[in-house]
Amino acid sequence: MIGPVIGVLFDGFAYGMLLFLLSVGLSVTLGMMNFVNLAHCAFAMLGGYVTVTLMNRFGWPFLATLPFAFLVAALVSIAFERILYRRLYRASDLDQVLLTIGLAFVSVAVAAYVYGTIQQPVQMPSYLRGSVTILGVGFGIYRLFLVAVALAITLLLVAALEYTRFGAQVRAAVDNQRMARGLGINVDGAFAFTFALGSGLAGLGGALAIEIVGLDPSFAFTYLIYVLIVVSVGGLGSIAGSFAAATLIGISDVAGKYYVPELGAFLIYLVMVVLLMWRPAGLFGRR
Amino acid sequence: MSALSTRGLDKSFGSLVVASDISFELPQGARHALIGPNGAGKTTLINLMTGMLRPDAGEILLGDEEITALPPEKRVTRGLVRTFQINTLFPNLNALEAVTLAVCEREGVARAWWQRVSAYPSAVDEAHAILSSLMLGGDCYRPTRELPYGRQRLLEIALALATRPKVLLLDEPAAGVPRDESAELFAAISNLSRDITVLFIEHDMNFVFRFASRIIVMVGGRILLEGTPEEVAADPRVREVYLGKSHRDGVRHG
């Protein structure tokens, strides 16, 4: 009787970890520069397609493709930041929304043109398939892997933020940009690096997502909505917030679909609207 | 009965105390100045009085009415009005539209959506008259963002006057105004009706000594002392904290 509940909780948590990887970059850069980047999930999609190409076209093993999914997404994001984004840091919310939605549209069209609109078939290596039974409950191995990766990255991020000088600079810039500049912190440089890191993590998330939710060109928009929900519920600029919100959303979504399938996605939208009305800056946000 | 008074206002952000036990009174028709070094909490005090910040403790009275719990727009309707240290204007509206808007809001007419603005000639006339009295009549059709800085500062005051204030809080009205545009500003301040009670924050000591009959000195969130300009100028504590430096330089603070 407990079995299915734990199973649902675990699946929800794993899904939440995936959402966390996809969202953490956007949360931090939104908190730092207030730049609304709705093309964020296009970078995730890019990471996914990198993995697909490397595996299916060039026969690479799955794990080897992951660092490349991260790198390519990070590098492409740097290019976009240099060429387009940095001109709009002071622009209105609306302009940023429109520019980045436009870029997302373009990326979806390009993906559809190059890869077609069907879901990409990808074979996970045998050691990641199947499940393991602990105390009578089945846990999918891939999901365990996903959770492990996400937790490892979370620890790395938190450690970097708390214990390195760069991390301190990022925290200062998120807290009060003007003051940070005044103290001589290179906010623009910190932002560019954080942005690349966040986009890279999204790319990694996109690659890891293929096995859980599949990959097709609509990914850039479908998961954008989830990511936006996580970011606005968790609060801008907060890793802890993203983690908490992603877990909450992941579990609500999986549990909702399992126990009350008629409600569908209704539940998380409702959770988001109610939470935002109660705390417009998100659970851990300021302002 | 004083025009505006506060009793024991306190405000802190975490461990940062920005206002501590602020109590003072502004008599009817006063011309008082609030001075103090940067970070003393002067603008914070204005924000507390106008309702943009909630105090942790204390009361604010406008006349004999307690307004501590009122939202900002209600305080304006009751006659407590402020101008901003940094121009907070409507960039793409022209001066006529902006002041007419303020007059319409005051008259409760801003809700009317069926008639054109030109169907309310008294509002338009009043707006134009206010602008003319501040030497802005000729520029009134230009969008605000095209006006020179000094003119924009005057428009700040025009917007405040359009609300028919009883108590006017001017936050550094001369800040950033170049020397050649300051004459009009000074004239505008001198011409303020004696029915209006004025409290202004300023760093420019020439300005302060010219217009203020009484000075309040704030340091570190507290009121250090209050007195006539002569008393304040002679007080060694003030000199030490603030006055000596800018008096020696004789330079306008921008």
Next chain:
Amino acid sequence: MMSVTAASPHAYLERQARWTWIEAAFWAATLLPFWLTPNYLVLASQIAITALFALSLDLILGYAGIVSLGHAAFFGLGAYTAGLAAKHGWGEPITGLMLGALAAGIVGYAASFIVSRFRHLALIMITLGMGLLLHEAANSASWLTGGADGLQGVKMWPIFNKFRFDLWGYTAYTYSLIVLFLVFLVARRIIHSPFGLSLRGIRENALRMPAIGASSRAHLRKIYTISAVMAGIAGALLAQTTETVSLEALGFQRSADVLVILILGGAGRLYGGLVGAIIFMVARDQFSGNTPQFWYFWIGALLVAVVMFLPNGILGGIAKLASTWPGSFWRGKS
């Protein structure tokens, strides 16, 4: 800007609100499809409906500064209400239209209490969320809405008992155009009123408004409700002229499309939504064909171009060019 040194404030304001010959020419041109492109009247009525929807968004976005990613909720509400009325036996168009407007208006009024309290990202997300919620609810309530299959059996009666909805779209276009024009007149009145001025004030500097005694939230609630009513009318028109309603009337795609249309034409200029609708719908009809990905590529590229180079949309770009021409050209007589 044009030199108006000698004009009195009253004359100036009068002139701002007066009808120009360009406006008259625009409306006259909307009659051309009857003669020039009689085969495309169905498309023309779709354009008129989209233009009306874009106009409703302009009032909240272009004039009051409310960024909404969920405005299709009201469009869909109007559509389903009018469609359901007709399906269940009351096919009279004009009253059906009013029912759609009423339904959208009531929900809009309720939502306005939430919407007026938030700004920036929270507002964008809340409007997005509310739109998605309604879409999901409509999807689930398939006993009412027909779910993914859409609403069937919508049968409209002739307008005034005389004008039947025909296959060529004559009635549809005439009906949509007249409704568009009437609602436009109301919108135009609002813009030139003191209320319109206060909306622009909120958009220009929300911080200053309480400092001049304005209750911004009350203003925002009012315009949001009015905008919801107009969007509902547009949706009802769609249901009535196509005799069908589907879930996409409430969907995110529709909310995003109308946003693109408004930005393309230029927000805050009253005609921006109309011009944007014409260009967008005609282009989509011509180009989207078999490969929707090409369409989204160009729309995306266009959005990027508009934001980078034409921030006030097409009408804004034209206005900039036109400001080099003498003022008398535009006003006719001064």
